[in-house]
Amino acid sequence: MQASYRPTVAEINLDDLRANYEAFRKVLPAETKFMGCVKGNAYGHGAVEVTRELERLGADYVSVAFLDEALELRQAGILIPILVLGYTSPEGIPVAWKNHVTVTLFTPEVLEAVRQLPVDPEHRLKVHIKIDSGMGRLGLLPADAPDFIAEVHSVAQAELEGMFTHFAKADESNKSYTLMQYRRFMSVAETLRDRDIHIPIIHTGNSATAIDTPLLSSNMVRVGISLYGFYPSTEVNRELVALHPVMTLKTQAVYVKTLPPDWGISYGTRYFTDSEEIIATLPVGYADGYSRMLTGKAEVLIRGRRVPVVGTICMDQCMVTLKSFAEEAEQIKAGEEVVLIGRQGAVSITADELALHLGTIHYEVICMLAHRVPRVYVREGAAPNLVNPLLQT
Known part of the structure; x- marks a missing residue:
């Protein structure tokens, strides 16, 4: 296990990750492939360790946003199929090919770069075609897609493995727009069948469709936010899939002192003690992702009780008042556990609350x-695995 010389950590519970994965496996058709989305450093959870766990659990694919994220996984020795969901430049195509990374295709210039690869029937570049069915972002319009796909199908260096789209409003209770997008997308699939072009993997579903409308996921589903224990929105049916938040953001009080009345706290002195107060300093701030915009709003958990953050949140530190503990406050010393996101005892502070x-x-x-x-990766019966990117060699 690597070292860390500061008590602020994100605890990642791999048992909860497994429970979320298995919850989706239970509601999806048995033949549906599972793609875990690990872009954005696995939504903050640590892409390498999360992908290793998904590989161990038997996921079929993982997806990332761009090629560099895929290469991080390959350099860590991860072998699971990886799809780059976003744009890959022509210069990146030989690198993707060399590292067995699947790319998304939707432009002629990138297809031309694929043509420049060596012709090797045993090692073709796997490609997935992105269709814009109503997101207005990346991808071919349905009317333009069949001819482009036919051209890809004829390129000896390419293995046409997949085709996909992305739903814009799948997390809303009204599914009319999602159904319209699905029909647009499937019209492309039908045209390709008429042209005798077979694409093995068709994926349309995300976390929301996997929960509400699993049959709209086609034969592979991309699960992102819900893999980490969060529902995509308040409008999806939470009774269908039970999810467990995987991350707990925690730290410790590093300095506790009693301040006199009318003592200013932090930059701008937005908070003054109104009586003698015990103030604890926490070694976490906006450079850690604990936003300065939470100033005057956020609470943390100490001994299973909500405690307000007081004063302006600093780059590396923030302060909390212990006055709600009354006489018990004197028992709280440096080293006391503090939870910023997650559960402590019967009380929890969620990422949804901070988002609000x-x-x-x-x-x-x-x-x-x-x-x-x-990030500290924990599971029952195993020693914690601390990964500190600052001290990796």
């Missing part, structure tokens, strides 16, 4: 967790 304070979504809250915060 920030006017954003829980995706952003967990993805903001900085590179410098060590």
